[in-house]
Amino acid sequence: MKRTFLKTVAAAALSVATIGFSNVALAADITGAGATFPFPIYAKWAEAYKAQTGIGLNYQSIGSSGGIRQIRARTVAFGATDAPVSGEELERDGMVQFPAIIGGTVPVFNLPGFQQGEVRITGPVLAEMFMGKITNWNDPKIAALNPGKTFPNQAITVVHRADGSGTTFNFTDYLSVISKEWADTVGKGASVKWPAPTSIGGRGNEGVAANVQRTRGAIGYVEYAYAKKNNIPYMAMQNASGKFVRPDETTFAAAAAGVDWFSVPGMGVSMVNAKGDNSWPISTASFILMYKEPTNVAESNEVLKFFDWAFKNGQKMALELDYVPLPDSVTNDIRTKVWSQIKR
Secondary structure, three states: OOOOHHHHHHHHHHHHHHHHHHOOOOOOOEEEEEOOOOHHHHHHHHHHHHHHHOOOEEEEEOOHHHHHHHHHOOOOOEEEEOOOOOHHHHHHHOEEEEEEEEEEEEEEEOOOOOOOOOOEEOHHHHHHHHHOOOOEOOOHHHHHHOOOOOOOOOEOEEEEEOOOOHHHHHHHHHHHHHOHHHHHHOOOOOOOOOOOOOEEEEOHHHHHHHHHHHOOOEEEEEEHHHHHHOOOOEOEEEOOOOOEEOOOHHHHHHHHOOOOHHHOHHHOOOOOOOOOOOOOOOEEEEEEEEEOOOOOHHHHHHHHHHHHHHHHHOHHHHHHOOOEOOOHHHHHHHHHHHHHHOOO
């Protein structure tokens, strides 16, 4: 039976919550919590992994800030975040961090008559929209980027995350790089004070996607899989090379090309506004947090087995959802340089 992606996500999240609160999860199952950005691929990997090994993954898709809180409270075996934790914090907490998957954040909108990628936008204009300086879709700055298209006299409603979010971190990291005014007045972070007077919040990528779909004139930002699976129109964006590109696994991969993962403690490299004609400008990695000295060594080992399996067997599944799997050279380095620090 076919279901919409949002219904699938909601059902999965409910299942996770039910298992978590009723304490009926199998002892061998893996517990994790955090970013909603990678939830679609983690869910797909988990289904295939359980079918092959019998080991389940109980993942709470609660946002990056929630994942960091849960791993620090040691209530889960791993935390997931799209906003990388600093090397100083990792050292203080006794944790390691590594990327698990690469994807992209996309600006999405609700404007009848416009389809996927038909509206072109630049970073500075996008920043003005989210700042509330451009308040109507028929603004001349939007029209100038889209010759031949007629935009309605429709007010813009900004939809943003209401929870602490790595997707927000990625999005505001980009806006801070591309717009000095945004950097000076709003800044970047998992949570920011949204300046647009007409704005609404949603919890998780799911909540933002749902609010954009139900609000005419809305603009928001979500992980690409949520836009694609729910057929929410997204914008084409001008990248650092001045080219207008659309989001998909090829433009995310172009942004990731040449990244020096170990140039930053904890591998927390920012990929926004990457150079290259084909690079998607709001690309990011999603990261996993684990303790070097885990409370439950057996469960920690199961987490490593799961991601080892995913790195070896989950590439095709990732591409089907338009994520970009990490190259084998990077996953090999993760095994030798990062996982080697975790007590087994």
